[in-house]
Amino acid sequence: MTELPVNAVAPRRPGRMVAGAAAGLVLIWLAYTITVNENLHWDVVVEYLFDGRVLGGLGVTIALTLLSMVLGVALGVLAAVMQLSDSPVLRGAAGLYTWFFRGTPLLVQLIFWFNIGLVFPVIGVGIPFGGPMFVEWQANTLVTPFVAAALGLTINEGAYMAEIVRAGIRSVDPGQREAAEALGMSHRQILRRVVLPQAMRVIIPPTGNQFVSMLKTTSMVSVIAGAELLTVAQRIYLGNFEVIALLIVASMWYLVLTSVASVGQHFLEKRFARGERS
Amino acid sequence: MVRIQSVRKRYGSLEVLKGVSLDVPEGGVVCVVGPSGSGKSTLLRCVNRLETIDSGRIWVDGRLIGFREHGDRLHLLRPDELCEQRQKIGMVFQRFHLFPHMTALQNVMEGPRTVLRASRAAAARQAGELLERVGLADRAHHYPAQLSGGQQQRVAIARSLAMNPKVMLFDEPTSALDPELVQEVLAVMRDLAASGMTMIVVTHEMGFAREAGDHLVFIDDGVIVEEGPPREVLSRPRHERTRAFLGQVL
Numbered sequence: 001m002t003e004l005p006v007n008a009v010a011p012r013r014p015g016r017m018v019a020g021a022a023a024g025l026v027l028i029w030l031a032y033t034i035t036v037n038e039n040l041h042w043d044v045v046v047e048y049l050f051d052g053r054v055l056g057g058l059g060v061t062i063a064l065t066l067l068s069m070v071l072g073v074a075l076g077v078l079a080a081v082m083q084l085s086d087s088p089v090l091r092g093a094a095g096l097y098t099w100f101f102r103g104t105p106l107l108v109q110l111i112f113w114f115n116i117g118l119v120f121p122v123i124g125v126g127i128p129f130g131g132p133m134f135v136e137w138q139a140n141t142l143v144t145p146f147v148a149a150a151l152g153l154t155i156n157e158g159a160y161m162a163e164i165v166r167a168g169i170r171s172v173d174p175g176q177r178e179a180a181e182a183l184g185m186s187h188r189q190i191l192r193r194v195v196l197p198q199a200m201r202v203i204i205p206p207t208g209n210q211f212v213s214m215l216k217t218t219s220m221v222s223v224i225a226g227a228e229l230l231t232v233a234q235r236i237y238l239g240n241f242e243v244i245a246l247l248i249v250a251s252m253w254y255l256v257l258t259s260v261a262s263v264g265q266h267f268l269e270k271r272f273a274r275g276e277r278s
Numbered sequence: 279m280v281r282i283q284s285v286r287k288r289y290g291s292l293e294v295l296k297g298v299s300l301d302v303p304e305g306g307v308v309c310v311v312g313p314s315g316s317g318k319s320t321l322l323r324c325v326n327r328l329e330t331i332d333s334g335r336i337w338v339d340g341r342l343i344g345f346r347e348h349g350d351r352l353h354l355l356r357p358d359e360l361c362e363q364r365q366k367i368g369m370v371f372q373r374f375h376l377f378p379h380m381t382a383l384q385n386v387m388e389g390p391r392t393v394l395r396a397s398r399a400a401a402a403r404q405a406g407e408l409l410e411r412v413g414l415a416d417r418a419h420h421y422p423a424q425l426s427g428g429q430q431q432r433v434a435i436a437r438s439l440a441m442n443p444k445v446m447l448f449d450e451p452t453s454a455l456d457p458e459l460v461q462e463v464l465a466v467m468r469d470l471a472a473s474g475m476t477m478i479v480v481t482h483e484m485g486f487a488r489e490a491g492d493h494l495v496f497i498d499d500g501v502i503v504e505e506g507p508p509r510e511v512l513s514r515p516r517h518e519r520t521r522a523f524l525g526q527v528l
Contacts (some may be wrong), residue, residue, distance in 0.1 A: 043347035178328055179434075183389040183441060184365030186358060193392055197379045 044245035048236065049252065057232030058253050060146070063227055064218045065257075068153035069211055075154065077160020081191070083166055101159035101175065107220055109156055114148040114224040149221040150230075157214065164206045166200035201270045208265030215257045219250075229253055279304040279476040280325060280445055285334030287320055294320050296500035297334070302445070302493075305474045309487035309508065312497035313523055318480045321497070322447050325478065338367055339444045365393060368438030372450040374430040376422040382409060382433045383418040389441045391490060401440075408436035412466050428459030432466050439470075446470065448479040464490075484511040484528055490514055496520045 034040065048054055082094035102107065116123075117139030124136025143151075172195050180190040219230040232244040280302040287295040294317040296524055304306050307385060310318045323329040325336055327344045336343040345352040355363070376385050386405035390396040396404075409415050412432035422430050431451055438446060448467065452460045464486050471490045481487060487494050487508045494508040496517075504517045512528075515521045 173375070175371060175373060175375040179369075179371060179377070181324055181328060181361075181365070183370035183437070184361045184363075184393045185389070186361050189392050194377055194386065198377075237308065250338060 039244065040248070041242060041245040043250050044242045045252075048242075048246060048249045051236075051249075053232050053236065054229070054249060054253070057227065057229040058257075060226065061215065061218050061228040061253075062257070064146070064149055064153060064212050064221065064226070065211070067150050068157050068218075069214055070152075071154040072157025072210075072214075073161050073165075073207065075158030076163075076165050079158060079162035080165035080169060083162065084169060085214050085245055098159045098162050101156050106152065106156050106217065107174070107223060110149065110152040110220060110224055113152040114143065114145065116148070121211075127128075145221070145224045145226045148224055149218070149226040153214065153218065157210065159208060164203055164210070165199070168201075168203035169195055171202045172198045197272075204269055205265075208261070208268065210264070212258045212261050214262060216254055219254075279306065279339060280478065281335075282321070282325070283335045283337075284335060285321070286326060286332045287300075287317075287329060288332055294500050295324070295331075298497070298500070299334075300495060300502070300505075302476060302478060304476055306493060307471045307479065307491050308475045308493045308495060309491040310480045310495045310497060311312055311482065311484070311487065311523070311527075312503075317495045317500040318497045319449050320479060322369075322449050322480050325445075325447055326364050326369055328361040328369075338363070353429065354361065361393070365389075365441050366444045368441060368443035368446040370431070370434050370438055370446065370448045370451050372376070372453050374422070374427070374434045374454070376430055376434055378422050381419050381421055382414060382436075383434055385422070386436045386440050388446060391439065393441070404440060405436070408439055409471075410435070411439075412436045413462070426459060426517065427455045428462045431463045432456065435463075435466055435470070442477065445476040445478065450480050450482065452481065452483055482527060484512060484524075496523065498523065 010207055060248030079094040082090040083098075085091060086239055121138050121139055122133075122136050123142055124133040126136070176194055176198065180194045185193065218226075218228050221228050222231040222234060225231055229250050233250040237243045237246040279329065280300070282298060282300040284297045284299055285295050286293065286297055294315075298317070298321055300308065301323075310321065312318045320329055324331050325343065330344065336455050341363065344355055344360065346355060346359075347353075347441070376382075377388065380388065383402065383405050386408055387398075388400040390401040390404065391398070397437065406415065406418065409418050412435055414429060414432055417425060417429060417433075422433070425433065435446075435451075451467070455463065460483070464483060467477070467479070467486065467488045479486070479491070491508040493505065494511045495505040496503050496515075496519075498519050504511060504515060504520045511520065512524065515524055
């Protein structure tokens, strides 16, 4: 049989060439301005990039993100399971929670938690409805900016995670649950062994996005002086007036964090795609 | 082995089972046929209580399904008691419902491991034997998505058998299969019937009903219209509705 190799000539695409040239020019101009503009103070950026205070703020940002995400996911799973329960009281409580915390701005919530002492000056463990207290603390000493930040971010994150987890659980074919029931598995076993592992495929990608988003959202904590990256940068530029340089320092670290998180997200997604036809 | 007495079931205003009674002796193979929407799948799902019944009684292996009799009142069983009853009732679904995140072997091991708390080694050995029995020993480490429909259904049968059920329920086990894959599943079911398993099979496979079934039940509009030995009912249906239905499917 004779071979008939395909060696075709590609059509010219003038539109694409013009657009490409334009985008290239913009990039070159951008690189040029950034390097020659003396107002950017790159030497200051380099000086502060690994400054002890900046690295400390970076640590707080990472700690806040990890803590709020882990607790937020746990809270979200709990709220999602409650929303899918047969009990109207549990459903109602979980619904009220997500409605309230998704419906009010995080900034407002953070300021509220920081000022919780105005509502409950004393916080303690005891018998509710006016009974005696066993242990108690002054709200102002207990609720530090870090505690208020972790509390606010966690509770807000839990409300969003509840919706993500719920969507994940509902994406699992009801037949899966029936097949597991027919084997004699209990509700808890079905959730843990059959439903959640499959829901993960739907839950992981948006959770990764939430994590990346949380890394940046922690900067909101600067309104209550949370000692995280942006707060630290602000404190430094209030002293030396290097506003832009320190914003660049903070941004560079945020970019590092989000890039690392995105890579991690990629591998997690691959791990939970098990059993899918590739 | 299975005793169904005057079972009624309604969804809202629609009554799908209007007083159905059926006895399946130990080792008996009962095939249930009927037009879609006749209530035959619902009847099957009532036996392992995937559906609740509105009136009537169902016993499997002498135990009342779903309730406890206490004096002259019935009490609903607790969830853990229901789980225990279901362990002895295997079910095979039209659309297999294998767990997609587990291999064939892991699917078969899941019941013994999670419900019966069997050791990994014991569960794996038993699962291997069962996969061999349904002719899939070489597919043990494949995920469901890598198996054909017929293979998936055979794994699903092995998964049910792993719980050592007293009775097996088949809900249209070959209806979702390509025609050339039907026979491999029916062959496994024939072997199972020959081994003495008590089976209730909702099916459109009249050939299987004729050869492997001891008893044929024709359900239409929520009632048993006609029943008897399969060959007799299939060749000489007495009732007009049975004749009309068989005329369409044969």
